Amino acid sequence: MGDSTSAPSNVPLAESPLFNSSDADVSFISSDRILFRVHRKNLEVCTEGFPPCEVASPGSQELIPLEESSTILELLFQFIYPRRHPGLDTVAFEVLGPLAEAAEKYQVFPAMNICHIRLRDMAKEHPVEVAAYAAKHDYPCLLGEIGPMMISLPAIDVADLLPPNLFRPWTRYVQEWARIHQTIALKLPTGGDPQVSIGWSAHSSQAASSAQNHNCKNCTRNGYAITAPCSWTQLVAAVLQNLAAGVDTLRALDTVFSIPAVPKEKISKCCEWDLADWRSKIEGGIETIPKFSTFL
Numbered sequence: 001m002g003d004s005t006s007a008p009s010n011v012p013l014a015e016s017p018l019f020n021s022s023d024a025d026v027s028f029i030s031s032d033r034i035l036f037r038v039h040r041k042n043l044e045v046c047t048e049g050f051p052p053c054e055v056a057s058p059g060s061q062e063l064i065p066l067e068e069s070s071t072i073l074e075l076l077f078q079f080i081y082p083r084r085h086p087g088l089d090t091v092a093f094e095v096l097g098p099l100a101e102a103a104e105k106y107q108v109f110p111a112m113n114i115c116h117i118r119l120r121d122m123a124k125e126h127p128v129e130v131a132a133y134a135a136k137h138d139y140p141c142l143l144g145e146i147g148p149m150m151i152s153l154p155a156i157d158v159a160d161l162l163p164p165n166l167f168r169p170w171t172r173y174v175q176e177w178a179r180i181h182q183t184i185a186l187k188l189p190t191g192g193d194p195q196v197s198i199g200w201s202a203h204s205s206q207a208a209s210s211a212q213n214h215n216c217k218n219c220t221r222n223g224y225a226i227t228a229p230c231s232w233t234q235l236v237a238a239v240l241q242n243l244a245a246g247v248d249t250l251r252a253l254d255t256v257f258s259i260p261a262v263p264k265e266k267i268s269k270c271c272e273w274d275l276a277d278w279r280s281k282i283e284g285g286i287e288t289i290p291k292f293s294t295f296l
Contacts, residue, residue, distance in 0.1 A: 147292025
């Protein structure tokens with residue numbers, strides 16, 4: 001989430017329209033040659049990344065170059081003044097990412113929290129980038145939220161975006177989800193072979209095997225008399241086909257156990273109970289998966 005905008009050093013300086021006060025006592029130059037004049041006192045109160053003793057001595061006319069573009073600095077410096085801060089609601093991720101990095105780099109405390117909140121809002125669209133930010137700047141709760149969003153991503157895409165020190169922990173985390181998928185989700189709740197092959201016929205065969213231990217006709221659980229026909233074989237085959245789409249189906253169990261081919265009113269209570277038990281075991285397995293942050 002870097003900020004790569006820059007301009008040659010021979011390009012004339014232009015002043016920021018927002019930060020050009022005549023009584024400002026610290027001057028910064030953005031990477032694209034925009035001059036920002038800000039007040040030392042505000043830097044002292046709101047940041048730790050601009051210590052005055054390291055920036056410039058009082059009264060100095062020194063111009064301090066920064067790596068960030070004027071777009072980023074114009075937003076960032078608004079957070080060091082006692083006025084309404086930018087809401088960042090409409091700021092694109094391409095700007096928000098570098099802004100969040102700059103806020104952390106210079107410890108601009110008023111900006112750090114709102115950037116963290118807005119990046120959380122964008123995590124579904126940019127999970128890998130936000131995960132890298134969360135790990136780098138020690139936001140374990142955010143990292144824990146993002147982990148499940150990344151389990152279905154191709155490894156080559158993740159490798160391109162995730163820092164090397166996070167890639168191996170991510171692969172171990174995904175393996176935990178795969179273990180639950182294989183050993184619990186695909187393990188039939190009333191018998192049958194848990195090994196799944198893609199294709200409806202394979203699923204139907206497993207469902208038939210499972211049906212040997214499932215008999216609606218003789219079910220008297222909870223004193224409920226079973227009157228609807230048993231559709232267990234069809235239900236199991238449909239759920240297995242849904243699960244066969246991949247490990248990320250574990251994050252969409254409502255969809256996995258939604259079976260349009262068998263209307264709900266035609267599912268017997270016995271089948272309904274066994275489906276609920278199957279789903280409950282999957283959910284229990286998912287709860288045992290450690291947070292992504294624990295793999296770091």
